[in-house]
Amino acid sequence: xxxxxYRPADCPALLELFRQSVHRAAAGEYxxxxxxxxxxxxxxxxxxxxxxxxxxxxxxxxxxxLAGFGDVDPADGYLDHLYVHPDCLRQGVATALxxxxxxxxxxxxxxxxxxxxxxxxxxxxxYRVLRAQQVLRRGVWLENFAMEKAFxx
Numbered sequence: 001x002x003x004x005x006y007r008p009a010d011c012p013a014l015l016e017l018f019r020q021s022v023h024r025a026a027a028g029e030y031x032x033x034x035x036x037x038x039x040x041x042x043x044x045x046x047x048x049x050x051x052x053x054x055x056x057x058x059x060x061x062x063x064x065x066l067a068g069f070g071d072v073d074p075a076d077g078y079l080d081h082l083y084v085h086p087d088c089l090r091q092g093v094a095t096a097l098x099x100x101x102x103x104x105x106x107x108x109x110x111x112x113x114x115x116x117x118x119x120x121x122x123x124x125x126x127y128r129v130l131r132a133q134q135v136l137r138r139g140v141w142l143e144n145f146a147m148e149k150a151f152x153x
Contacts, residue, residue: 001060001061001062001067001092001093001096002060002061002062003058003059003060003061003096003097003100004058004059004061005056005057005058005059006052006053006057006058006059006069006071008049008053010052010059010069011045011048011049011052012045013066014048014052014059014066014069015043015045015048017066017068017069017083017085018039018043018081018083019039019041019043020085020086021039021083021084021085021086022035022038022039022083023035023039024086025084025086025089025117026038026115026116026117028117029115029116029117030115030116030142033140034137034140034141034142036138036140037137037138037139037140037142038137038142040138051071051080052071052081054073055071055072055073055074055080056071056072056073056074056101056104057069057070057071058070058071058097058100058101060084060093060096060097062088062091062093065085065088066085067084067085067088067091067093068082068083068084068085068088068093068094068097069081069082069083069097070082070083070094070097070098070101071101072101072102072104072105072110074104074105074106074107076107076111077105077107077109077110077111078110078111078112079098079101079102079110079111079112080112082094082097082098082101082112082118084097094121098125102149102151105151107151108150108151109148109149109150109151110127110148110149110151111146111147111148112127112146112147112148113133113135113144113145113146113147114127114144114145114147115142115144115145116143116144116145119145119147122147122149123147125149126149127147127148127149128147128148128149129145129146129147130145130146130147130148131145131146132144132145133145133146
């Protein structure tokens with residue numbers, strides 16, 4: 001697996017991977033209306049690019065194919081995105097990305113808001129649930145979990 005930093009030209013491919021990941025990998029955990037609100041067709045590419053470019057954003061490739069991406073804001077330790085292509089699940093992609101993103105955080109802890117689908121992954125990595133949350137996306141409520149992991153360095 002190869003990890004590399006984000007480049008502006010990557011944004012369209014990341015948006016497509018994000019949509020596929022949400023609609024296919026999370027389909028058993030959320031309703032169709034929730035999935036559509038979370039990952040709609042009309043994502044704001046400029047806003048996504050600005051956020052990804054402002055963070056440490058990494059892309060994972062397996063056999064030359066985009067397999068996942070993630071980003072973290074090292075200043076505040078917030079892991080914003082961690083998505084794996086549905087055809088690449090359970091192949092170590094999320095683990096490799098998360099290892100590298102956690103290493104980019106100099107502070108004593110890292111935080112994320114994990115979906116129902118991602119929560120077990122983060123629990124296995126030593127994150128703890130701070131609270132369940134209801135978030136409003138495009139007029140639809142979704143449940144996720146505020147989680148954090150303290151580093152022992």
